[in-house]
Amino acid sequence: MTERPSASDGASRRGFLKETAAVAGAAAIAASWAPMVHAGGSDIIKVGLVGSGGRGTGAAEQALTADKGNRLVAIADLFGDRLEESLSALRGSAVGGQVEIDQDRKYTGFDAYKQVIDQVDVVILASTPHFRPMHTAYAVEKGVHAFVEKPMAVDGPGLRKFLKAVQDAKAKNLAVVNGFCWRYHPPRRATMQQVFDGKIGEIRSIETTYNSSGVWEPRKTREECGSDMEYQQRNWYYYLWLSGDHIVEQAIHGLDTMGWAMGDKLPERCFGVGGRQTRTDAKYGNIYDHFSLVYEYEGGARGYHQCRHWVNTANQVKDYILGSEGTCDVFGNSISGKNKWSYRRDVGDRKTYDMYQVEHDEMYAALRKGEIINNGEQAAHSTLLGLMGRAAAYTGGIITPATILESEEDLSPAEYAFGSDPLPITPIPVPGFTKIL
Structure with a gap:
């Protein structure tokens, strides 16, 4: 482990702050095909939800509230019971009429995120933090705008994967809006x-x-x-x-x-x-x-x-x-x-003081104008x-x-599968003995 910063540390910091600059030219070229979402409030924007816990359910409701043309058309979670709880809450909410999910667009399991992303314009990524880098990378690969809940990764390799996805999103003119809600208050x-x-x-x-x-x-x-x-x-x-x-x-x-x-x-x-x-x-x-x-x-x-x-x-x-x-x-x-x-x-509309709502209001307002918000690098920094x-x-x-x-400490399990016992956990860290790979 590094005890004092070396000459390479400054380069690493500069690289973090500048690494998206190299794609600026490509982003300008790609701007002509802001994918899938066009100006005009009557257009339907197909929204998908990956991770239907409390935060994901809340984010989906806020996304539908932000734009009356938004429709929730697909949902994914590891567990069917959590998925059904989320859908029940959303259908019973003020935006229930914008939920258009039938039985064959409800997906469970470790690969369910792909089935959602493959059929939407915008995806809400709100699963457990470990999966954030892989889900973001797949959304960008498929040309889908993403609202990405915080945090962006749980280890160094995951953070690098997320940063690469942010770079690629800029090159493709895709929105990556982060869930650090305090900056929206x-x-x-x-x-x-x-x-x-x-x-x-x-x-x-x-x-x-x-x-x-x-x-x-x-x-x-x-x-x-x-x-x-x-x-x-x-x-x-x-x-x-x-x-x-x-x-x-x-x-x-x-x-x-x-x-x-x-x-x-x-x-x-x-x-x-x-x-x-x-x-x-x-x-x-x-x-x-x-x-x-x-x-x-x-x-x-x-x-x-x-x-x-x-x-x-x-x-x-x-x-x-x-x-x-x-x-x-x-x-x-x-x-x-x-x-x-x-x-x-x-004195005015109190909704403007709901930071969770502002995140989505600004994201969809920009998309309707053909503009892109990509604050992924800030999210990676935090x-x-x-x-x-x-x-x-x-x-x-x-x-x-x-x-x-520069860490190679990858916290991922050997495989993503239920029934793959045993799944040991890493020992509780002990300062002075625990090391960073």
Whole structure:
């Protein structure tokens, strides 16, 4: 593992930020065939859903709300019961009339995503994070626009695969809209613009906190599942290879704010701690329950991130940006110090303040105009911050962007199949002994 950044680290950071530039000319040429979606509000846009859990179901409803010409025509999930629950909720919602899925367009299994993508104009990718790179790559290969939930990968090889798909999407003039929803919240956008306009002076540090009681408890016992694979998939949040750990799956929102504040410039290095202090039972898989990290940026700015999943403790989800002339309370939509400022909400359509809805409103409005939103690189950047922080806590070492971007540590199983027992899990990381390949 790299202890200090080498000369190649700067090249890796520059490559991350510039790697899509090479396809700009190809994208300009490809712009003449913005595939499948055309101007004109009466045109039907065929939408597919891959991953029909709570977030996927919500995203599908928001996609249908965003454009009355949208139709949900195909759906996929690993499990038929989850698929039917999602369809029932969608059909009973305000957009139920836009759900046009009959029995032969409901797909289950590991390859079900292909059957959906093969017949739609836009796909919502909301399965467990492990599958995000392969699903995105297939959508781009097939010329399909994609709304891609966060995070973008759970390991270095997956992140590189996702970045390659983003490059290819630009060359094909395809939309890749990410699910880092905090960047779509109008009051937060206005607040961050104050920071970019210099209202707090030079940024000295960013503090992001995502301390919560955790997520859902494991849903199934091993006895209730037909195989190790089913058991881990049903309880995916608690398995490193599926979720990437909670710093990558959930607290990544705070790291996205850090990246946003720093203009998506990569930090030079990261170090910190983490562990399992309260979730010690084997039913909680192999992820940590807390992290505390420091990100060091060129020029001396530092980012401090803390997250934990502890019940019966004080919760806090807050972001602060500290500058030479003031402090920005990002959640409070206010600035204190030399240039005091606070956001004032306009009276009007409250839907404009629903960040989840804004994601889809902007995506489909752009598509109707023949325009493309591709913010995949920003999503990869924020995912990289999460992977760096996880690696720092797992190993106890100093992690650079190159540590992850050049890593060969692939968390994928040997095969994707139910009944392929045993499906062992990697040991719980031990700092000082766990290494990054």
